[in-house]
Amino acid sequence: MTNHTIKLIVNGQEEDLLVPSNMTLLHALRDVLGLTGTKNGCEAGECGACTVLVDGQPTNSCLVLAVELDGREITTVEGLAKDGKLTPLQEKFAELNAVQCGYCTPGMLMAATALLRRNPEPTEEDIQAALVGNLCRCTGYQRIIDAIKEASRNGGAQ
């Protein structure tokens, strides 16, 4: 397997990585950079647990090869809080119990962050559409939707 040196801007920081041709962004983040907040659910594009932002767009990191992303900007769940301060969205997830086992939460937060950045006042239908690729086995979704709605009234994704 050929190895490639690539540069990614991850959570605002330039990272030089040596990755094999067949390594997905998910494994590059978790196994090379140690950013284990991004979760591996299905590795097949079905669950959304691995969602990160690539140049601001929510992306299943299990479906893209790291080598294809040379020079691109990646935001993971570790990049949301600034100086230890959670975003309003993260705070509302905690406050409204939108988290149970937590496995889907990083992906949900990334999908919802992208939504609130492009649409600061989403309707319930907008939220449902934004989360269509993110599965949660625990919460029944309503608390997640409520947390996103509340965040939109309290500072959004920031």
Ligand code: FES
């Ligand atoms: S791990 Fe990527 S969509 Fe499930």
Ligand code: FES
């Ligand atoms: S909180 Fe468990 S899968 Fe969503």
